[in-house]
Amino acid sequence: MLTDITLGQFFPGESLIHKLDARIKILLTFVYMLITFICSNYFSLTITLCSVLFVIFLSKIPIKMYLKSMKMILFIILFTAIINFFSGNGEPIFQWGIFKITVDGINNSIFVSLRLTIIVLTSSILTFVTSPTDMADAIEHLMKPLSAFKINVHDIAMMMTIALRFVPTLLEEADKTMSAQKARGSDLESKNITKKAKALIPIFVPLFVSAFRRAYDLATAMECRCYKGGEGRTRMKILKIVPLDVFAVLFTLAIGIMVIISNTFYWRW
Amino acid sequence: MMTNFIETEDLKFKYSDDVNEKNVLDGISISIKKGEFLTVLGHNASGKSTLAKHFNVLLLPFGGKVFVNGIDTKNESELYEIRRMVGLVLQNPDNQIVASIVEEDVAFGPENLGVKPKEIRERVDEALKSVDMYEHRNSATYKLSGGQKQRLAIAGILAMKPECIVLDEPTAMLDPVGRREVLDTLIKLNHESGITVILITHYMDEAINSDRVIIMNEGSVLLSGKPREVFKEVELLKKYSLDVPQSTELIHRLKLKGCNLPEGILSTDECVQALEHLLEDNKCQY
Known part of the structure; x- marks a missing residue:
C-alpha cells in the first residue's frame, strides 16, 4: 500500500524531543550526519548508534514506524553493502573468479550499512517529531541570510509546508486511482518493465490533473483567508530557544567529542 | 435593528468578454441583512457560486455594484478588510486546508492578518471550541472525517473574526452525518454569535432552517422569501426542475389527491404531526 509510506510524516506528541526548537532539531540532525561520517572505528560508531537509539527512545514514537521508514531504503543499504563486500583491498580470505572476499571488504560493508542506517534513523526522527509548519518556519529562519541574494525565503517555506501537507492526500488519491485502473483491467502487477511503465501513464495523468485542480482550489482558499505573502505576517507559535535546547546541543557535542577521541586513540581496524 | 450588510445593485457578470456569451449573473439586486441566515438554492450553473465569489471580491462585477458593509467591492484598498469580514468556505474539504495540524490551519487566517501571537492563540482556541473541534486541535488534518474537515474550514474563517x-x-461531498454536523454548527453560529450565514446549496432540505431563501435560475433570482412561502410554490419550482423538501413534496401530493392538509409544511416533524392529525380526523368520521 502506498499509504504505508512514513517518510516525511509527522506524529504529534509531547515528548522531550517534540518540544525542542525546530531550528535546533534541523541543525543537530546535520551535525549527527557529520558525526556518523567521521566515525572511523566500531567503537565510535557504536557510541553514535546508541545515542541515536536513545533519542528514538525519548521520542516515544513506536519503533515500528522507524522500521517502516528503514524498509523503504533497505534495498539501497543492501546494495551498497554487497558492492562493498566484494570490493575490499588486501589479502583475500576467499576467492572465486573475480569475486574475492577480504577482511577489509567485510568491515567496509558493515560500516557503510550502519552509517546509512543511522542517517535514515536521524532524518526519520527529525520528520517524525517536527510538525511541517514548524519545519518550514525553522527553514525560513535558517535560510534568512539567503534573502540578501533576492531569494524569497518565505515563499520557499510556504511551498514546503503545502507540499508536505498534500503528501498524504495525494498518496491516497494515487491509491484510489490505481484501484480504479486495476478494476478496469490495467496490468499493474506485470513483471515486464515496459508494460508496467505503460500501465503507470493512466495513473499519473489523472493524478496530475487533480493536483492542478487542488492547487487552484487551495489558492482560492488562501486568498479567502487574506494570504498576501510573507510581509506583515505573524506566527502563532514563536520559535524560542529554551534550556532544553541548550542541553540537546551539549548532548550532541558530547557525542561528537567522544567520537573524535575514540577515533584518535583507538586502533583502526 | 437589522441593517443591510451585503447589497448588490443590478449585478451582472460573465466569464469572458465575448458579446455573444450569456451573462452568468444577469441583473441581480438583493440585500442581505446583518445576522440573517440566508440560503441560496438553485441547480448547477444557475450562477449561485459565481454570486458567492462576488461577496468576498474573488470576482468583480461586470456591470452593477456590490457593497459589503457599505464599501464598494471595487475599492481595492479595502480588499483584505472585505475578505476578513466575509469568509468563504468552499466545497471540497480537502483542498482548503493549508497546514498539516488542525490548530496551525486555524491560525493561518489570523497570521495573515498580522494578529499578535498571544491573541492568535486565543482566537484559535475559541474558534475550535465553537465548532466542537477543540479536542482535535493537535490532530493531523488528513486524518479527519469530511464533516470534521469542513468544520475545521469554518473555524479557520471564524478565527479571522x-x-x-x-x-x-x-455539504456536497459529505455523508449525511457530516452534513448534519456542518448544518448544526452553522445554525449555532448564527443564533449564538449573530454571524450572518449565506449557505449556497442544492439540497432543498438544508434550506428549511433559514430565515430567507433565494432561488436562482439562469443567473437571476426566481423566488425570494421565507422558506414556508417559497416552498408553497411547488408547481413553479417543478417547472424549473427544482425540488422541494421531501416533507413538502409528500404533503403537496396528498393534497392533490384531495386530503385535507395545511400548507407550508417544511420539516419532517411538522409533516408527521400533520399526518397524525389527518388520521385522527378521519377516525372520528367513521
Whole structure:
C-alpha cells in the first residue's frame, strides 16, 4: 500500500524531543550526519548508534514506524553493502573468479550499512517529531541570510509546508486511482518493465490533473483567508530557544567529542 | 435593528468578454441583512457560486455594484478588510486546508492578518471550541472525517473574526452525518454569535432552517422569501426542475389527491404531526 509510506510524516506528541526548537532539531540532525561520517572505528560508531537509539527512545514514537521508514531504503543499504563486500583491498580470505572476499571488504560493508542506517534513523526522527509548519518556519529562519541574494525565503517555506501537507492526500488519491485502473483491467502487477511503465501513464495523468485542480482550489482558499505573502505576517507559535535546547546541543557535542577521541586513540581496524 | 450588510445593485457578470456569451449573473439586486441566515438554492450553473465569489471580491462585477458593509467591492484598498469580514468556505474539504495540524490551519487566517501571537492563540482556541473541534486541535488534518474537515474550514474563517460566512455547497461531498454536523454548527453560529450565514446549496432540505431563501435560475433570482412561502410554490419550482423538501413534496401530493392538509409544511416533524392529525380526523368520521 502506498499509504504505508512514513517518510516525511509527522506524529504529534509531547515528548522531550517534540518540544525542542525546530531550528535546533534541523541543525543537530546535520551535525549527527557529520558525526556518523567521521566515525572511523566500531567503537565510535557504536557510541553514535546508541545515542541515536536513545533519542528514538525519548521520542516515544513506536519503533515500528522507524522500521517502516528503514524498509523503504533497505534495498539501497543492501546494495551498497554487497558492492562493498566484494570490493575490499588486501589479502583475500576467499576467492572465486573475480569475486574475492577480504577482511577489509567485510568491515567496509558493515560500516557503510550502519552509517546509512543511522542517517535514515536521524532524518526519520527529525520528520517524525517536527510538525511541517514548524519545519518550514525553522527553514525560513535558517535560510534568512539567503534573502540578501533576492531569494524569497518565505515563499520557499510556504511551498514546503503545502507540499508536505498534500503528501498524504495525494498518496491516497494515487491509491484510489490505481484501484480504479486495476478494476478496469490495467496490468499493474506485470513483471515486464515496459508494460508496467505503460500501465503507470493512466495513473499519473489523472493524478496530475487533480493536483492542478487542488492547487487552484487551495489558492482560492488562501486568498479567502487574506494570504498576501510573507510581509506583515505573524506566527502563532514563536520559535524560542529554551534550556532544553541548550542541553540537546551539549548532548550532541558530547557525542561528537567522544567520537573524535575514540577515533584518535583507538586502533583502526 | 437589522441593517443591510451585503447589497448588490443590478449585478451582472460573465466569464469572458465575448458579446455573444450569456451573462452568468444577469441583473441581480438583493440585500442581505446583518445576522440573517440566508440560503441560496438553485441547480448547477444557475450562477449561485459565481454570486458567492462576488461577496468576498474573488470576482468583480461586470456591470452593477456590490457593497459589503457599505464599501464598494471595487475599492481595492479595502480588499483584505472585505475578505476578513466575509469568509468563504468552499466545497471540497480537502483542498482548503493549508497546514498539516488542525490548530496551525486555524491560525493561518489570523497570521495573515498580522494578529499578535498571544491573541492568535486565543482566537484559535475559541474558534475550535465553537465548532466542537477543540479536542482535535493537535490532530493531523488528513486524518479527519469530511464533516470534521469542513468544520475545521469554518473555524479557520471564524478565527479571522468575520461578520459573515459564505459557504459554497459545503455539504456536497459529505455523508449525511457530516452534513448534519456542518448544518448544526452553522445554525449555532448564527443564533449564538449573530454571524450572518449565506449557505449556497442544492439540497432543498438544508434550506428549511433559514430565515430567507433565494432561488436562482439562469443567473437571476426566481423566488425570494421565507422558506414556508417559497416552498408553497411547488408547481413553479417543478417547472424549473427544482425540488422541494421531501416533507413538502409528500404533503403537496396528498393534497392533490384531495386530503385535507395545511400548507407550508417544511420539516419532517411538522409533516408527521400533520399526518397524525389527518388520521385522527378521519377516525372520528367513521
